[in-house]
Amino acid sequence: MTSRVDLRDALFGVFLIAVAALVFYATRKLSFGTPADMGPGFMPRVLAGIATAFGAYFAIRGVTTAGEPIDPPQARPLACLLAGVAAFALLGLTAGIVVAAFATVVIAGLGSRETKPLEIALFAIAVAAASALLFVKALSLPMPIGPW
Amino acid sequence: MELFHNLLLGLATATEPVNLLYCLFGVLIGTAIGVLPGIGPIPTVALLLPFTFGLAPPTAFIMLAGIFYGAQYGGSTTAILVNVPGETSSVVTCLDGHQMARNGQAGLALAIAAIGSFFAGTVATIVIALLALPLAALALKFTAVEYFSLLVLGLIAAVVLAHGSVAKALAMIVLGLILGIVGIDVSSGAERMTFGFPQLADGLDFVPIAMGLFGLGEIAANLERTSADRQVVTKKVTGLMPSLADLRAAFPAMLRGTAIGSFLGVLPGGGAALPPFTAYALEKKIARDPSRFGKGAIEGVAGPESANNAGAQTSFIPLLTLGIPSNALMALMIGALMMHGIQPGPQIMREQPQLVWGLIASMWVGNLMLLVINLPLIGVWISMLKIPYRLLFPAIVLFCCIGAYGISNSMFNVWLMLGCAALGYFFIKIGVEPAPLLLGLVLGPQLEENFRRAMLIADGDVSVFVRSPISAVILLIVAVLLVAMFSPKIAKKREEALAE
Numbered sequence: 001m002t003s004r005v006d007l008r009d010a011l012f013g014v015f016l017i018a019v020a021a022l023v024f025y026a027t028r029k030l031s032f033g034t035p036a037d038m039g040p041g042f043m044p045r046v047l048a049g050i051a052t053a054f055g056a057y058f059a060i061r062g063v064t065t066a067g068e069p070i071d072p073p074q075a076r077p078l079a080c081l082l083a084g085v086a087a088f089a090l091l092g093l094t095a096g097i098v099v100a101a102f103a104t105v106v107i108a109g110l111g112s113r114e115t116k117p118l119e120i121a122l123f124a125i126a127v128a129a130a131s132a133l134l135f136v137k138a139l140s141l142p143m144p145i146g147p148w
Numbered sequence: 149m150e151l152f153h154n155l156l157l158g159l160a161t162a163t164e165p166v167n168l169l170y171c172l173f174g175v176l177i178g179t180a181i182g183v184l185p186g187i188g189p190i191p192t193v194a195l196l197l198p199f200t201f202g203l204a205p206p207t208a209f210i211m212l213a214g215i216f217y218g219a220q221y222g223g224s225t226t227a228i229l230v231n232v233p234g235e236t237s238s239v240v241t242c243l244d245g246h247q248m249a250r251n252g253q254a255g256l257a258l259a260i261a262a263i264g265s266f267f268a269g270t271v272a273t274i275v276i277a278l279l280a281l282p283l284a285a286l287a288l289k290f291t292a293v294e295y296f297s298l299l300v301l302g303l304i305a306a307v308v309l310a311h312g313s314v315a316k317a318l319a320m321i322v323l324g325l326i327l328g329i330v331g332i333d334v335s336s337g338a339e340r341m342t343f344g345f346p347q348l349a350d351g352l353d354f355v356p357i358a359m360g361l362f363g364l365g366e367i368a369a370n371l372e373r374t375s376a377d378r379q380v381v382t383k384k385v386t387g388l389m390p391s392l393a394d395l396r397a398a399f400p401a402m403l404r405g406t407a408i409g410s411f412l413g414v415l416p417g418g419g420a421a422l423p424p425f426t427a428y429a430l431e432k433k434i435a436r437d438p439s440r441f442g443k444g445a446i447e448g449v450a451g452p453e454s455a456n457n458a459g460a461q462t463s464f465i466p467l468l469t470l471g472i473p474s475n476a477l478m479a480l481m482i483g484a485l486m487m488h489g490i491q492p493g494p495q496i497m498r499e500q501p502q503l504v505w506g507l508i509a510s511m512w513v514g515n516l517m518l519l520v521i522n523l524p525l526i527g528v529w530i531s532m533l534k535i536p537y538r539l540l541f542p543a544i545v546l547f548c549c550i551g552a553y554g555i556s557n558s559m560f561n562v563w564l565m566l567g568c569a570a571l572g573y574f575f576i577k578i579g580v581e582p583a584p585l586l587l588g589l590v591l592g593p594q595l596e597e598n599f600r601r602a603m604l605i606a607d608g609d610v611s612v613f614v615r616s617p618i619s620a621v622i623l624l625i626v627a628v629l630l631v632a633m634f635s636p637k638i639a640k641k642r643e644e645a646l647a648e
Contacts, residue, residue, distance in 0.1 A: 007578075008577075008578040008579050008580075009578075011574075011578050012316065012319070012578050012580055015574070016319055016322075016323070019323065019326065023326055023329075023341065026340075026341045026343065027340060027341060030338055030340065034608055035603050035608040035610065036603055036604065036606075036607050036608025036609075037603075037604070037608075038335075038599075038600050038603060039336065040333040040335070040336040040338040040340055041340075043325075043329060043596045043599075044326070044329050044340060044341070047322055047325050047326050047329070048326065050322050051319070051322050051323065051326065054315070054318070054319040054322060055319075057315070058315075058316075058319070070577055070578065071372070071577070073372075073577060074371075074372045077367075077368050077371035077372055078368045078570070078573055081364060081367060081368050081371075081545060081569065082566055082569060082570060084542070084545050084546075084549075085364070085545065085548075085549055085562060085565065085566040085569065086563075086566060088546070088549035088550075088553075088562060089549070089559045089562040089563055089566070092549075092553060092559060092562070093559060097550075100549075101546050101550075104542070104545060104546045104549055105542040105543065105545070105546050106542070108541065108542040108545040108546070109538070109539075109541075109542040111368075111371055111541075112371050112537075112538045112541065114536075114537075114538040115538050116538075119539070120538075120539070120542065123539050123542075123543075124542070127542075127543055127546060131546065131550060135550055135554075139199060141550070141553075141554055141557075142557050143553070143557075
C-alpha cells in the first residue's frame with residue numbers, strides 16, 4: 001500500500017528546516033567574520049544553510065513522490081517511557097534512588113500491554129534495592145538513597 | 149623490532165592484574181548485556197561508559213573494548229539460540245546458526261562462532277600492530293589542511309558504506325555537526341546555542357544522546373510491535389567440543405572471513421554490518437553445494453563470525469592512528485577518550501603508548517577469555533535469554549537514567565536523554581538511521597577547528613585544500629565516492645550488495 005505523498009521524507013525535510021531556523025535565530029547575534037578570520041557565527045550559519053537545502057530537498061521530494069505510509073504511532077509506549085525518565089529526573093535527588101528507581105520501572109513498565117501489575121511492582125522493588133546497593137553503595141554514585 | 153617492543157609493552161600492560169580483572173569484568177558484562185535481545189553494542193557501551201570514569205585510562209579502555217567484543221559475542225549467542233539478532237552484524241549468523249541449533253547442533257554452532265572469533269581476533273591484533281605505526285607516522289605529517297580533508301573523507305565514507313539512504317545520512321551528519329556547535333566557542337569565547345543553560349557551556353554530552361537515540365528510541369518502537377514469540381532453544385546445549393572433521397570444514401571459511409573482515413574493518417563505515425554480509429555472500433558463492441546455506445551450513449557460521457570479529461577489531465585502526473572513528477561505536481570510544489582528557493589524533497600513539505598498545509594486546513587477551521569462559525557459562529547466558537522483555541525494558545530504562553546521571557552527576561543529562569529518546573523515536577518512525585548524527589556530533593568541533601586553522605594559514609583561500617597534494621588526493625576520493633553514490637547504476641548495485 002502506498003500513499004500519494006511520502007510523509008517520511010516530507011517530515012524529515014520540515015524537521016531539518018525547523019532546526020536550521022532555530023540555529024539561525026539562536027546565533028543571530030554572533031559575528032560571521034570572514035573565511036580568513038572566522039567568527040563564532042561562521043560555522044553555525046554555514047551548517048544551517050546546508051541543513052535548509054537538505055530540508056527543502058526532502059520536503060519537496062516528499063510531497064511530489066508517492067511513498068510508504070508511516071505505521072500509526074502509538075501514544076502509550078512512548079508516553080510511559082518518557083514519563084518514566086522524567087520521574088527519575090524529578091525524584092532522583094529529592095526522594096532518593098530507591099523511590100526514583102521504583103517509580104521509573106513501574107511507569108516505564110506500564111508502556112507495555114503485557115505488563116502485569118503485581119509482577120512489575122515486585123520486580124521494581126528488587127531492582128530499586130539492587131540499584132541502591134550497586135550504584136550508590138558499591139560504585140559511590142552521589143545520590144541519596146531515600147527521602148530521609 | 150620496534151613492533152616487538154611495542155607488543156611487549158602492550159602485553160605487559162594488558163596482563164597487569166588490575167587490567168586483567170577489568171578486562172574479564174568488561175567481557176562478562178558485555179556478553180551478559182549483549183545476549184539480551186534488542187540491545188546492541190552501542191547502547192551497551194554507552195550504558196557502561198560512565199562507570200569507567202574512575203579508572204586509569206588504559207584500564208578504562210581495556211574494559212570498554214572488553215565490553216564491546218563481549219557484546220558482539222553475546223549478540224551472536226542470541227542469534228544462534230533465539231533467531232533474534234541483537235544487532236545488525238549478527239543478522240547473518242541467524243541464517244545458518246539458528247538452523248544448526250534447531251538441528252540439535254547448538255553447541256557446535258556456539259563453539260565454531262567462538263573459535264572463529266578467537267582466530268580472527270588473533271589475526272586482527274597482528275594486523276593492527278603492523279599497520280598502526282606507519283599510519284600514525286604518515287598522519288603526523290598532516291597539517292590542519294590535510295586533517296580537515298581527512299575528517300571529511302571519514303564522514304563521507306562512513307555514510308557511503310553503511311546502509312540506508314545516502315542523502316538522509318548526509319543530512320544526519322549535518323545535524324550532528326550542528327549539535328556539536330553547542331557550547332562555548334574555543335576561539336572567541338562566545339556562547340553558542342546554549343539558550344542560557346550553564347550546563348551546555350562545555351557542549352552536549354554524547355552519552356545521553358547515544359542512549360536516548362539508540363537505546364530508548366528503539367525500545368519505544370519495539371513496544372509498538374506485537375511481541376513475536378521468542379523461541380529459545382531450550383534443549384540442553386551439548387557437543388561444545390567440535391570434532392576434527394567439523395574444524396576442517398570450518399577452518400577455510402574462518403580464514404576467508406578473517407581476511408575479508410580485517411580489510412573491510414579498516415575502511416570507514418565498514419566496521420559493523422559489511423564484513424559478515426560480505427563473508428556470507430562469498431561462502432555461499434564458492435560452496436560446492438550452495439543449497440545447504442540457510443539450512444545449517446557450518447561455513448555460514450564460521451565465515452561471518454570471523455569476519456565480524458576481525459572487522460570489529462581492525463575498525464580500531466583509524467581511531468588509534470588518525471583519531472577518526474569509522475562508525476558510531478568508534479565515535480563513542482573517541483568521546484570516551486576525550487572524557488578522560490585525552491585528545492584523539494595521530495599524536496596519541498606517541499603520547500599514550502601504554503594506552504594504545506595495552507588496548508591492542510588486551511584485545512587478544514580478551515578474545516582468549518571469551519573463548520575460555522563463555523562456553524562453560526553458556527547455561528547462564530541461556531537463562532538470561534529467558535527474562536521476558538516486559539521486565540527487561542523497564543530495567544534498561546532505569547539503567548539508562550542512572551548512566552546518564554552518572555556522567556557528570558547532573559540531572560540535566562537525564563532531561564537531555566529524554567529529549568533524545570523522543571527524537572530517536574521520531575527518526576525510527578520516519579525511517580532515518582541515527583548513527584551518522586553521532587559521527588557528526590563527535591567530529592564537529594575538530595572539523596571546525598581544523599577548517600579555521602587551515603583558513604588562517606591560507607589567508608581565507610579555499611584553494612589550499614587542493615594545492616596540498618595529500619589533501620587533494622583525499623578530496624578526490626571523496627568526490628569519486630559522492631559521484632559514484634549518486635549515479636543510479638552504482639547506487640543500485642550497492643543496494644543489492646547490502647541487501648544480500
